[in-house]
Amino acid sequence: MDAKTQGTRRSGDMAGFSVREALAEDLLKSAVTAVGDAAYRWSIEDGVLTWSAGASALLGISDISTVATHRDFATRLLVEGPGRYELICRSREKDKGTGVPYELEYQIRDDFGGVRWVEDRGRWYAGSDGSPALAVGVLRAIDERHKREAELIRLSTYDELTGLLNRVRLKEALTEAMIASQRGRQNSAFLLIAVDNLALINDAFGFDVADEVIVSVGERLRSLARRGDSLGRYAGNKFGLVLRNCNEERLGGVCERMLAEVRDKVVMTGRGPVAVTVSAGSIALPGHASSVEQALARAEEALVLAKQRLRDSHVVYTPSREREKARLRNINVADELITALNDKRIRIAFQPIVDAVSGEAALFECLVRLEQPDGSILSAGHFVPIAEKLGIVGLLDYRVMELAVEALRNNPHVTLSLNVSGRTTADRLWRETLAAHLRADPDLARRLIIEITETVAIHEVVELTEFVAMFRELGCKIAIDDFGAGYTSFRNLKTLDVDLVKIDGSFVIDLATSPDNQFFVRTLVDLARNFNLPTVAEWVSNEEEVTMLRDFGVKYLQGFYLGEPAMSLPRADYTSMTRRIVA
Structure with a gap:
């Protein structure tokens, strides 16, 4: 091929390449535009x-x-x-x-x-x-x-209802303020402010009005916050306010202004005006807390104290040696309780409940006990109140239920009474586990009485109705414990369809010398008789009380005088656990 021909071909190739390049560029531009x-x-x-x-x-x-x-x-x-x-x-x-x-x-x-x-x-x-x-x-x-990114940032920073800082961002602001305070730049403070009786507003007006109240309270608090302060929604009805450049001497006055701003003007809602108050707990920083968690806990503690006084109150946290001792004691008892649960050192003591006429044990109440590593036994008063306060009483109730079922199986002629806390009545696992045992062996249900305290019956009648119906259908009986302490209406007893009423022991103490107690017990027994409900008198302590209670018509008696709690049940002769009473 001569040079001329080669040159011509090369020129043609270059031209073809340019065309292809141009087409590719046009295609790319079209794709970008598309x-x-x-x-x-x-x-x-x-x-x-x-x-x-x-x-x-x-x-x-x-x-x-x-x-x-x-x-x-x-x-x-x-x-x-x-x-x-x-x-x-x-x-x-x-x-x-x-x-x-x-x-x-x-x-x-x-x-x-x-x-x-x-x-x-x-x-x-x-x-x-x-x-x-x-x-x-x-x-x-x-x-x-x-x-979308801005919305995500907003949601991660601000509370959706009030537009204030959310809990996470509020804690970050508190952290920043505490760091600045610890470095000596300025004093700061933290306020925890709660709307009083929000549950009543929910019940009376509905959740939408309660939301309006929360928003309005947030706006009023924001109007008092200064530049540099951080206000956020800490929980459902609680607001947190981080105050920069605020010393402890000024804190009480700040709290009072916050309360007055909410108290002095009603909240106008879609369903009319609503009177609202708030309570507050506050803490000065960095003097009374070394960490954010401690600051939050102590502000919460101050708020609880404020609510215990009256609504529309505030408390500034001050150190208390007695409170610290109580807190440490609670922590130690809680640790010991969890360890005992893990080591299966929770026990049942059985206290006889005797027939008021025959004096023979009709049934036994299961009382929880804690066996210490050295073998000694702690009564319920040492640890149950703390378990309830710390929210771990459900673990105790579950273990006691297991032990009670085992005792029923091992003692086929015994009837047991089992206490249930208010928290446990709503515990699905507890309910389903006990129900499974009872369905597998219906004879257990026939010999089991479940005790519900009166205070639970007062506040949770609707919720308890399902609980009571479930276990009565399985064959159990239901008793109301501590009756009279909370003045339960007999309408509630009828609604719950209970089988037994246990009169609170505080009305049995000094019965022989207290006309008021005599009148109260006689009235309760008469009313219960009208509903065909047998009664049990607790804390019976002497023969004179036995005689009076039997004359009043009390069906069963319980107390140390008649039989102390024992760590085991007798195999056959229950009279060995009871004091014979004179008919």
């Missing part, structure tokens, strides 16, 4: 910008020729941090022949008075001297993405 993006070419030496189709719509610029240079384009930008010019022209990277990538986000002003978020991604290429000469990139609209 997805709503816009491409550009920036000649860095002369500043000329060449835009693809679609740039005008994406940028909101009617005449794209008004941004035909980088200088014109830059006048419209709102950039945080380095812009495109800095990323490219001041880059320390070197182009090795494939270009250097860059990426950034910024806002650009459109022709309609708004701004748009844009993602800018591309590559710059070096000229013969190695410095940036050309940049080619693609712009993408990212307004929706930024809105």
Whole structure:
């Protein structure tokens, strides 16, 4: 092939390559336009910008020729941090022949008075001297993405109902204030403020009105917060306020102003005006807390003390040696209790409940005990109140239930009475486990009485109705314990369909010498008789009380005088556990 022919072919190949390159470039531009993006070419030496189709719509610029240079384009930008010019022209990277990538986000002003978020991604290429000469990139609209990200940030920072800081951000603000206080920059304080009786507002007006109250209280508190303070919603009805530059001497006055701001004006809701008060617990920092957790716990402690006084009260936390001793004692007892549960050192003591006429044991109440590592036995009063306070009484109830079922199986002629705390009546696992035992052996249910305290019956009648119906259907009997302490109405007893009433022992003490107690017990027994409910008198301590209670018509008697709790049941002769009474 001669040179002329070769040259002609080479020219044809180059022409074909140019055509293919042009087609590929057109295809790329079409693809970019199709997805709503816009491409550009920036000649860095002369500043000329060449835009693809679609740039005008994406940028909101009617005449794209008004941004035909980088200088014109830059006048419209709102950039945080380095812009495109800095990323490219001041880059320390070197182009090795494939270009250097860059990426950034910024806002650009459109022709309609708004701004748009844009993602800018591309590559710059070096000229013969190695410095940036050309940049080619693609712009993408990212307004929706930024809105989603902003919403996520808002949700992670602010409470959805009130618009105040949420619990997480409030704790962060408290952390920052405590760090500043510990470094000696300024004193600070933390207030925990709770809406009083929000549950009553819920019941009387509905949850929507309660939400309006929470929002209104938040707005009033915010009106008193200073620049630099941090106010947030700590929990359902609680607000937290971090006060900068506030010493302990001023804290009481600040709390009073907060309470007055809420107290002195009713809250106007969609269902009319609602009178609202708040209570507050506060703590001065850093003097009375060394950590955020301690500050929160002590502010909560002060709030509890305020609520114990009256509503619309406030308490400033002050150290108390007795409180610290009680707290340490609670912690130690709780640790010991958990260890005893794990080691299976929870026991049952059985106290006889005797027939008032025959004096024979009719049934036995299961009383929880804790066996210490040395073998000694602790009565319930040493640990049950703490278990209830710390929310672990359910673990005790579950173990006692297991032991009671085992005792029923091992003593087929015994009837047992089992106490249940209010928390446990709502415990699905406890209910389903006991129900499974009773269904597997119906004879157990026939010999089991479940005791519910009167205070639970007062406050949770509706919830208890299902509980009582479930176990009565399985064959158990239900007793109300400590009757009279809370003045339960007999309507509630009828609603719950109980089988037995245990008169609170405080009315049996000094029965022989107290006319008031005599009248009260006689009245309770007469009323119970009208409902065909047998009664049990607790804490019986002498023969004179036995005689009076039997004359009043009490069916069963219980107390140390008649039989002390024993750690085991006799196999047959129950009279060995009881004192014979004179008929």
